[in-house]
Amino acid sequence: MTASRIALIFDLDGTLIDSAPDLHLATNLVLRDEGLPEITFEQTRSFIGKGASNLISRVMAAVGLGDDPDDHARLLSKFMAHYEGEPANTVLYPGVADALARLEAAAHPMGLCTNKPDAPTRIALRHFGLDRFMRTVASGDTLPQRKPDPAPLQHVARALGASRALYIGDSEVDAETARRAGLPFALYTEGYRKTPVSELYHTYVFDHFDQLPDIVARHGASVEA
Incomplete structure (x- = not known):
């Protein structure tokens, strides 16, 4: 890999896809079946980021x-039964497909590091045609550790053969994972973040994916300097 070819590792939920509507639907189907009060969309959105097990723990509370x-x-178990099908209400964030195509054309190897369980991760990647971009995937059950432990991110970086890598994510969990892994971090501000940008570890900030190829190019130039 030349210095200008940076390995790019992406988070999934809140970064490439907005899955909160399907997560909210699956959660409330479970609660309805249990005869429990349903939760709001904003509650569901705030529970995303540390995997399905943590989401259910927070719903229970x-x-x-x-x-x-x-x-x-x-x-x-009930939640996963509802959620593992084809995404009905999940959408790509604007500009994602074009940005990934441009980055692929520039020969940047790409991978995914998410706390989402492997089965719905693979389904989502196939559904949106993102699987062709991702050379390696670490999902929430690939390793014993999950983000913000740096092990999954480091696992993807090693699998990509990366001497230089950039992590792209949207949340407090992603920022802490990148910090602990010692990797530069590009923060997508339109995802599920609750903390002000100024309080999060980051190297770059962007609010639309059409900005990401230029960020990657600038980062490549900076590591060559």
Whole structure:
């Protein structure tokens, strides 16, 4: 890999795809089936980022269910049964497909690092035609560790053979993962972040994917200097 070819590692939910509508729907289908109060879209959105198990834990707390492991296992199983199908309401963020095509044309190897379970991750990548861009994928159950532990991000970087890599994500979890991995981080501001940008670790900031190829080009030039 030449110095200008930067390995690009992406988060998924809140970065490449807006999956909150389908996550909200699946969650409330479970709660409805359990005879429990449903949660709001904004609550669901705020629970995204640390994987399905954590989402269910936070849902249980929100509806006053406690933290019984058997309840958690039952609700998580029901949630995954609803969520593992083709995404019905999930959408790509604007400019994603074009940006990835431009980055592929520039010969940047790309991979994915997400806390989303592997089955819905693969389904989403195929559904949106993103699988052709991603040479390697670390999902929420690829390793024992999950973000913000740096191990999954480091795993993808190694698999891409990267001497230089840039992580692209949207959330507090992504920022902390990049910081702990010692990687530069491009923060997409239109995802699920709740913390002000100024308070998050980041190297670059962008609010539309049409800006990302230029950021990558600038980063490549900076590491060559």
